[in-house]
Amino acid sequence: MTTVQYRGFAGVRLEADIIGSENDPAVLLLHGAGQTRAVWTRLADALEQAGRRVISLDLRGHGGSEWPADGRYDFEAMVEDLRAVLAQLGTRPVVVASTFGGWIASAALARDAALLASGLVLVDLPVGDDSGAALRIGEWLRDAVRPGPEQPVCDPRLADAFDTAALAERLADVAGTIALPTLYIHGLTSDLASRDDAASFVDRLPDGELVEVEDTAPRFADDRSDTLGAYLIDFLERRVPRESPEYRAGSDARTFRDALGCFATGVTVVTAIDPDGVPIGLTANSFTSVSLDPPLLLVCIANSSGSAAILRGADHFAVNVLQIGQQPTSNRFAGKGEDRFAATPWEIGEFGTPVLVGSLGSFECARDAVHEGGDHFILVGRVLKAIFEPRRDPLLYFRGKYRKLHFA
Numbered sequence: 001m002t003t004v005q006y007r008g009f010a011g012v013r014l015e016a017d018i019i020g021s022e023n024d025p026a027v028l029l030l031h032g033a034g035q036t037r038a039v040w041t042r043l044a045d046a047l048e049q050a051g052r053r054v055i056s057l058d059l060r061g062h063g064g065s066e067w068p069a070d071g072r073y074d075f076e077a078m079v080e081d082l083r084a085v086l087a088q089l090g091t092r093p094v095v096v097a098s099t100f101g102g103w104i105a106s107a108a109l110a111r112d113a114a115l116l117a118s119g120l121v122l123v124d125l126p127v128g129d130d131s132g133a134a135l136r137i138g139e140w141l142r143d144a145v146r147p148g149p150e151q152p153v154c155d156p157r158l159a160d161a162f163d164t165a166a167l168a169e170r171l172a173d174v175a176g177t178i179a180l181p182t183l184y185i186h187g188l189t190s191d192l193a194s195r196d197d198a199a200s201f202v203d204r205l206p207d208g209e210l211v212e213v214e215d216t217a218p219r220f221a222d223d224r225s226d227t228l229g230a231y232l233i234d235f236l237e238r239r240v241p242r243e244s245p246e247y248r249a250g251s252d253a254r255t256f257r258d259a260l261g262c263f264a265t266g267v268t269v270v271t272a273i274d275p276d277g278v279p280i281g282l283t284a285n286s287f288t289s290v291s292l293d294p295p296l297l298l299v300c301i302a303n304s305s306g307s308a309a310i311l312r313g314a315d316h317f318a319v320n321v322l323q324i325g326q327q328p329t330s331n332r333f334a335g336k337g338e339d340r341f342a343a344t345p346w347e348i349g350e351f352g353t354p355v356l357v358g359s360l361g362s363f364e365c366a367r368d369a370v371h372e373g374g375d376h377f378i379l380v381g382r383v384l385k386a387i388f389e390p391r392r393d394p395l396l397y398f399r400g401k402y403r404k405l406h407f408a
Contacts, residue, residue, distance in 0.1 A: 006088050008060060008081035010072065015064035016085075019044055020053035025118075025242055026091045029056045030082065032099030034143075036063030036153050039098075046229040051242045055093065057085060059101065061155035073161035075107070075170070082108040086116040094119035094240050096232065099126060099192065103171060110177040115403065119240045120182045121232055126192040127201045175204035181239040182208045185231055209235070264398040267322045269333045270299050270379075271346075271354040272307075272314040279341050279354040280307045283334040285397050286376070287319060295383040296368060300376045306336070311379060316366055318353035319381070323360040323392040324404050330395060351384050360395075361388035 001019045008014045017037055027047055029040040037056035044054040058065035060081055061073055082104055086093070095117050097105035102125035109117055142159045182205050186198040193201075195212070202208040211231045236242075247255040271281035286300035299319055301311050311317060322330055332340050345357035351364045365381025372378075396403040 003064075006057075006085045008065075008084050009077045010068075012060050012068055012072075012077075012081065013066040014057060014060060014081060014085060016055050016057040017044070018053065018055050020048040020051075022053060022090075024051050024053040025236075025240060026053045026055060026089065026093035027236070028086070028089075028093040028095045028117075029054065030095060030097040030101035030105055031057075031059065031062070032101050033059075033158065034062075034154055035098075038063070042226070043229050043232070046226075047233070050233045050236070052236065055089070057082075059104070059154075061158050063153055067155040071155075071157045071161075073155070073158050075104070075162060075167055078104050079107045083116065092116060092118045094121065094236060096121040096123070097125075098123040102126070103167065106171060106174045106178060109180060110174050113178055113180045114401065117180060119236070120178060120180050121185065121235065122182065123185045123228065124187050124192055125184060125198075125201070127197045175201050175208075176206065179206055181235075183211065183231070183235045183239075184208060185211050185213060185228060187213050258399070261399045264396055264403070266360075267326075267330050267395045267397050267402075268299065269320045269322065269329065269356055269359075270301065270311065270317060271320060271356070272311055272317040273352060273354065274310045279346070280310050281333050281340060281354060282307050282311075283330050287321075290380060296380055297363060297365065297383060298378055298380045300373060300378055302376050304375070308377070312370055312377065314367060316351050316353050316364070316384075317379070317381060318349060318355055318365065319363045320356040320359040321361040321363075321388075322356075322395040323358070323389070324395050325392075326356075326359065326395055327402055329356065330402075349385070359389070360392050361386065 006014045037058050040056045047054045061067050095105050102122040184202050202210040265285040268287045269281050290296035346354050349355040349364045355362045364385040368382040369380040393405050
């Protein structure tokens with residue numbers, strides 16, 4: 001086991017234990033209020049034996065993580081702590097969160113979920129719309145963080161940090177925004193969520209499952225770890241499998257495409273003027289530099305594209321590298337049946353090619369060579385002019401989805 005430190009919101013030091021091979025899929029464990037990462041010890045061991053790398057994190061003000069001098073324990077700070085840790089990991093883990101930690105995880109993954117995690121497991125998440133739910137949860141939180149006769153495991157100032165009524169309202173509609181495979185494990189004796197509330201929450205998830213666990217404890221406890229581990233490992237193997245998909249020549253072409261999608265790219269629109277003087281263009285992400293001297297680049301064009309014949313024969317063409325605000329432009333030039341240029345700001349460049357205004361960069365090229373490449377052809381251009389905007393961020397594409405830069 002290795003103990004590591006992460007930087008949370010506003011630089012707060014967060015401590016975690018890690019076990020398992022760095023080459024195994026990761027699972028991040030997040031405890032509830034008034035607990036520490038030690039509550040996950042048996043479950044972490046079981047996950048490691050099942051071939052997972054396990055990161056057990058202490059929340060701010062808990063266990064070995066920093067108890068900030070300014071007493072900053074508001075809910076949003078804890079949400080940003082988790083987002084900061086996820087951004088610092090070298091992989092997208094499945095997040096497993098218990099009780100109050102589940103609130104934090106749900107809020108943290110309500111946006112950009114697919115950029116930060118590969119799945120979510122919620123254990124006894126407090127949910128409910130009845131008027132007494134917020135009061136009951138507030139009482140539980142205060143009980144959970146109240147110091148006992150022994151050395152406290154969390155900062156007593158946590159007890160007054162949360163407006164649970166406001167939190168319940170804040171998270172009322174969060175289920176519909178969690179765009180990840182999600183498992184809700186509900187203890188049938190839990191006093192934090194009724195059976196009906198748990199089922200209603202899961203129904204609102206885009207991709208949710210509900211498991212109900214018979215248990216004598218009213219909330220998550222270490223003696224349930226064996227049962228919890230069984231359900232959790234089953235979910236991981238089904239939804240986030242340890243084995244990597246494999247493509248071999250002659251097998252499903254979709255698997256090959258998915259493998260290629262692991263290479264993150266920018267997004268471009270390739271443009272030219274047809275013989276009648278009409279601008280044409282299409283979206284392409286198979287683009288790369290070829291040579292600095294002479295200045296060459298290439299782009300791969302599908303033979304089936306409606307603009308393929310024009311681009312094959314064009315003496316000049318342009319490659320427009322898109323920025324984060326041009327996702328609609330990318331979709332427009334990838335679709336059909338729309339006047340693409342009518343809805344897109346553009347101008348004729350110095351060498352007679354359409355240049356999209358506001359792009360991250362544009363390369364005006366003369367055709368240098370055309371090579372056959374299976375169901376595509378490779379269009380090599382000699383760059384005559386290049387312009388770029390250094391203050392914008394690129395539109396990225398990875399595993400079939402648009403992405404944006406995330407600075408850790």
